[in-house]
Amino acid sequence: MKTSQISSISIAIFFIISTILQSCVAYKNKPVSLAEAERSKKRVKIKTNSNRTYRFEQIVSDEERFYGLIKENGEMAKIEIRDYKEAFLQSKSKSTWSTIAVIAVPTITAVIIGVNQHKNFTLNSGFDLGL
Numbered sequence: 001m002k003t004s005q006i007s008s009i010s011i012a013i014f015f016i017i018s019t020i021l022q023s024c025v026a027y028k029n030k031p032v033s034l035a036e037a038e039r040s041k042k043r044v045k046i047k048t049n050s051n052r053t054y055r056f057e058q059i060v061s062d063e064e065r066f067y068g069l070i071k072e073n074g075e076m077a078k079i080e081i082r083d084y085k086e087a088f089l090q091s092k093s094k095s096t097w098s099t100i101a102v103i104a105v106p107t108i109t110a111v112i113i114g115v116n117q118h119k120n121f122t123l124n125s126g127f128d129l130g131l
Contacts, residue, residue, distance in 0.1 A: 011113060014106050031086040034059055034066045043090035044068065048083040059087070 027045045037044045037059040046054045046068065056068030057076070067078040 011110050014109065027088040028091045029088070032089055034061075034081065034084060034087055037087045037089060038066065040089050045088045045090075046081060046084060047086045047088075049085045050083055052083075054079075 027043075032040075038061050041058055044056050044059050046056065048054070054068060056070055056079075058069045059081070060067050060069060060078070066081045066084075068081055069076045069078060071077075
């Protein structure tokens with residue numbers, strides 16, 4: 001019984017973590033210019049000269065200055081990009097596959113654990129359920 005409770009808790013934690021990570025965003029490996037990032041209208045990851053990383057919903061420009069748009073309290077805010085080293089665009093295909101993996105792997109694992117627990121219950125209880 002104790003093992004069953006621990007397994008149930010583990011499965012619950014696993015599903016909670018997978019739900020949190022469902023909105024995975026993957027970025028392309030090839031850096032682009034800020035002008036290209038602006039034209040793409042995609043999410044962008046910026047690395048600065050001071051090795052900081054920022055993620056923006058989109059890049060916009062105004063009079064030769066570039067700004068990153070972020071969601072702040074439900075509204076979009078503009079942050080000027082000054083210390084820029086590299087920009088990476090969102091990869092839709094990588095993001096889609098990572099989201100699928102985050103959903104599929106825990107589901108398959110839960111099914112396998114459930115089947116194994118069911119087999120152990122059948123063997124230990126003496127009931128024959130036809131498995």
